[in-house]
Structures are given as C-alpha cells and as structure tokens.
Amino acid sequence: MIVAGREGGADGVRIVLETEEAMLLSELADQVDSVLLLGGEDDPALGRLFPSAYEDDETSATEFARYTRESLVDGKRQAAQSVRDATATNRGEGLVEIELDQAQAWGWLTFLTDLRLILAERVGVADPEEAQEADEERDDYLRAAYEWAGIVQGSMLEVLDPIGR
Template sequence: MIVAGRGGGEGVRLVLESEEAMLLSELADQVDSVLLLGEADDPALGRLLPSAYPEDVAAAQEFTRYTRDSLVDGKRQAAQSVRDATAVDDGSDGVVQIELDQAQAWGWLTFLTDLRLILAERVGIIEEGEDAASETRDDYLRAAYEWAGFVQGSMLEVLDPIKP
C-alpha cells in the first residue's frame, strides 16, 4: 500500500495491491452488515452508535429516535464508497489506484474508524495500551485492525500534515 498526496494537497492517492483492495471491499461489507443486521445487544454496534445519555434511558431513546437513521446512513455511505472504489478490474495487473478528493478521503477515514471500532470489539481491545493478555486471540482480526490503523494513519499524514 502506498498513500500519497494529490497535487496541491487536495486529496489522497492510494495504490493498493488487488488483494488489499479486495480485503477493504470485504471489510466494508462486514461493516455494512453490522450496521444493518447487528443485534441491539451487539457490543460492536454499541461502539459504532454509543448511547448519548447512558444514565438516562428515556433521553437516550429519544435521541436515538431522531439521530440513528441518519448516523447509520452516513456510515453505510462511507462503506459503500470504499466498496465502489475498491472494485477490482480483472485487467488491473495486480494494482488498484484510487484518487480521492478531500471529502472522499474523510469519508474513507470515517469508514476506517468504524471498521477499527468493530474489529477492536471483536478482538477485545478496550483501550490503547491495555495489557494484551486480556485480549481475545484472533490473529486475522488483529492483523486487519492494525493494517486499517496503518492505512488510516497514512491518510491522515497526507491530509493533515504536522507543520514544523
């Protein structure tokens, strides 16, 4: 994976191996599935859509009634944009290049955040730096979590570089 700035600092260019593109597409399907089919008691869904008022059930239900659909729609649109961009063409010679303007790139960052929240829940990561012994062992999910973090960090460095 290569992440580079587009000319004039107006977005991001991603260069992915076709396997990386397929992985992102599959992970986008899984995020969408959690949003559409997730049970109300699924802790991953709870991380994506936390209660605005954990101490006040009535206020939380009222808030959810007015905001949940638009939050879910925005998260699903972000996942769909990743799926659309990572559709692998059979004649792609093993490399997929994706040009994202700033708005599209920030949408991808939304998706990557959602993905990492779900994966963190599935692996058992509660807080960064937590003792690894308390985590559930799943090397594939852990690797996907770390790789998504690398992609996210690389994109952020291009979109919002720290200036000395």
C-alpha cells in the same frame, strides 16, 4: 500500500494498494455494512459505533437515538459503499490506484474508524493503546486487519493533516 498526496498538489490522497489489499478492504466494507444492517441491539460493536448520548438518562438516550440513529447508520453505510466502489474500479493485475478528493478521503476515514471500532470489539481491545496486550487467543486475522486499518488510517491522516504531525 502507499498513501501520498494527490498529484499536482491537489487536496486529497492517492492510495496505491495491492489487488489483495483492495479486495480485503471491499470485503471488510461488506462486513461493516452487515453489522450496521443486521447487528442486534445487544451487539457490543454497535455500542461502540453508537454510544449512548445520555448514559444516566435512558429515556433521553432512547429519544436521541430515535431521532439520530437512522441518519448515522446511513452515513456509515455510505462511507462503506464509497470504499467498495473505489476498490472495485481498476481492479486488475498487480496494483489498484485510487484518487480521493478531500471529502472522499474523510469518508474513507469515517469507514476506517467504524471498521476499527468493530474489529476492536471483536478482538477484545477496550482501548487502542492496549491492542498489543489484548487476549492473544483471539482471531489473528481480525487483529491483523485491525492493525492494518490503523496503518492506512494513520497514513491518510498524515497526508490530509500535515500540520498535525
């Protein structure tokens, strides 16, 4: 995976992925979408994606969720769909090259954040700083995906926000 600024100095990023990496991102986007659509209220991953706005006031929290949840889910689903769309194009032998303008790149960052929150819950990472110390018996595939998504996310942020380095 290579993440760089877009050619010609345009705002945004250029991502070059191995075909397998593009397929993995597409599959992970499908899984995020499934969690958003099919996850039950008791799914702790949804608790990470949609934390209570009012921890000490259940009535206000429920009312807030009633007015905001649908649009938040729609935004997260659109972010996942943009990743699926981009990784599906130009998929052939070898490499997949994806050009994202700034708005698209920030959408990808939204998706990567959602993905990492879901994966963190699945592998038992309560705090990103504890990722290395989490239960070693958990699924290595999910842990690797969590760490890889963090690398992609960090690389994109370095390109999009060079001042923050």
